[in-house]
Amino acid sequence: ATRTFDVVVVGAGPAGSAAAMEAARAGLSVALVERGPFPGAKNVYGGVVYGRILDELIPRWWERMPVQRWVTRRSTMVMTPSQALTVDFRTEDWGRPPYNGATAFRADLDGWLAEQAVEAGAVLVTSTVVTGLLKDASGAVAGVRTDRPDGDLTARVVIACDGVNSFLAKEAGMFPDEHQAEHLTLGVKQTLALPRETLEERFAISGRDGVDIEMLGCTRGIPGGGFLYTNLESVSLGVVLGLTGVREAKTRPEEILAELKRHPAIAPLIRGGEQIEYSAHLIPEGGYRSMPELAGDGILIAGDAAAMCLAAGIWLEGVNFALGAGMYAGRAAAAAIGAGDTSRRGLSGYRKLLESSFVLADHRRLRDFPGLVLSDRMQRNYPGLVCDLVQGMFQVDNPRPKPGLRRLLRRSARDNGVRLRDLVRDSWTGMRGL
Numbered sequence: 001a002t003r004t005f006d007v008v009v010v011g012a013g014p015a016g017s018a019a020a021m022e023a024a025r026a027g028l029s030v031a032l033v034e035r036g037p038f039p040g041a042k043n044v045y046g047g048v049v050y051g052r053i054l055d056e057l058i059p060r061w062w063e064r065m066p067v068q069r070w071v072t073r074r075s076t077m078v079m080t081p082s083q084a085l086t087v088d089f090r091t092e093d094w095g096r097p098p099y100n101g102a103t104a105f106r107a108d109l110d111g112w113l114a115e116q117a118v119e120a121g122a123v124l125v126t127s128t129v130v131t132g133l134l135k136d137a138s139g140a141v142a143g144v145r146t147d148r149p150d151g152d153l154t155a156r157v158v159i160a161c162d163g164v165n166s167f168l169a170k171e172a173g174m175f176p177d178e179h180q181a182e183h184l185t186l187g188v189k190q191t192l193a194l195p196r197e198t199l200e201e202r203f204a205i206s207g208r209d210g211v212d213i214e215m216l217g218c219t220r221g222i223p224g225g226g227f228l229y230t231n232l233e234s235v236s237l238g239v240v241l242g243l244t245g246v247r248e249a250k251t252r253p254e255e256i257l258a259e260l261k262r263h264p265a266i267a268p269l270i271r272g273g274e275q276i277e278y279s280a281h282l283i284p285e286g287g288y289r290s291m292p293e294l295a296g297d298g299i300l301i302a303g304d305a306a307a308m309c310l311a312a313g314i315w316l317e318g319v320n321f322a323l324g325a326g327m328y329a330g331r332a333a334a335a336a337i338g339a340g341d342t343s344r345r346g347l348s349g350y351r352k353l354l355e356s357s358f359v360l361a362d363h364r365r366l367r368d369f370p371g372l373v374l375s376d377r378m379q380r381n382y383p384g385l386v387c388d389l390v391q392g393m394f395q396v397d398n399p400r401p402k403p404g405l406r407r408l409l410r411r412s413a414r415d416n417g418v419r420l421r422d423l424v425r426d427s428w429t430g431m432r433g434l
Ligand code: FAD
Pocket: 010, 011, 012, 013, 014, 015, 016, 033, 034, 035, 036, 039, 040, 042, 043, 044, 045, 046, 047, 048, 049, 050, 128, 129, 130, 131, 161, 162, 163, 164, 186, 187, 188, 189, 238, 240, 280, 281, 282, 283, 302, 303, 304, 305, 308, 309, 316, 317, 318, 319, 320, 322
């Protein structure tokens, strides 16, 4: 028998749970359908959640969210095979309410978010794969087909939150051109267990404080970057690599990760760490320019399914965008259903909500940023330039007199194949982007 809901949300990741929460709170009947045996079962990310958007969804979320550590130290490391320059920042402000970022395990986080949706009244259906869209005579989306016998679910609005490479967005014809490989990166990650005291000593933290390190120049020139995050008794270490770059370099992501683990700046941090998890997942890195249409007749797309991940190699924000987009999708669905118009036009409030929030505003502002961070110069030339420049500044070469900064810069640029003109232009793009 077909079951009927006001809203069917596909995928119980952060986007899906936020959408289900918001729609259920508006008094709608909501099904949240997840293919995994439980929410977060197979979901992968680096490990840091920026929770600010939760203020609106779950007041005082920090008292209840399953957190490993609060990120009070953020570092960016620019490296070559034998050098590393780190910009390291810490603040006590991020270690107390309302906090900034936290490390958390996906199974804990996704499970907790889905629980909030269920508490709001949504029905969570696990171990169920959505296999297609139901359409009415006019071609409008009218529900979903699942892999269960008699598993059709009809709905006035379907919210597709099925993650990167969304099969539903494609089936609805929302991605005009095939999602291209150049917009995708592959993330591989290892979680390494360390005794708590060892970890806290190595990373100079205590209590529930945590560290987030992002790295540039550790991918053999393949567009991408690395990350290292501290959990309570483990670290998550990974690399993110452009799919096309990996293919061209004829190497395996595991090799790049193994190389990073041997790097002189990283090896001492993870020494003795025992692997407790290894995972890999795709990331949509194309940003604003690669997004599909966000609303169609009877359907909305949110989160990674709509390429809303802001990931430029070293920069990985996705959960916050997914939560925000899901929340606005739930809200827009409720408004459209309330007004009796769930056509593309009736659902167009979704885009407006996104445009006036950080979700699309940040993406629009940073639309050139992924291109810059993933560019050849940024990946192959600048890490060497920066490291050589700093090495030159810090190196004491007496009795020869110290070269001036301008000479050092010229020399480092020349040695690393950088034209100063490009450097100035890229710095400007970077500054503008930030
Ligand atoms: P997902 O989390 O992918 O959830 C999609 C859900 O849909 C899944 O539960 C899946 O099982 C389900 N599903 C899919 N298809 C179907 C179907 N047909 N039927 C039923 N269910 C289905 N973001 C951050 O904020 N911080 C980070 O540190 C970070 N690091 C990352 C590191 C790596 C290596 C990777 C890969 C990603 C990282 N991201 C990070 C990005 C982040 O993981 C995503 O942006 C975020 O998970 C998107 O949420 P979502 O709900 O849109 O999709």
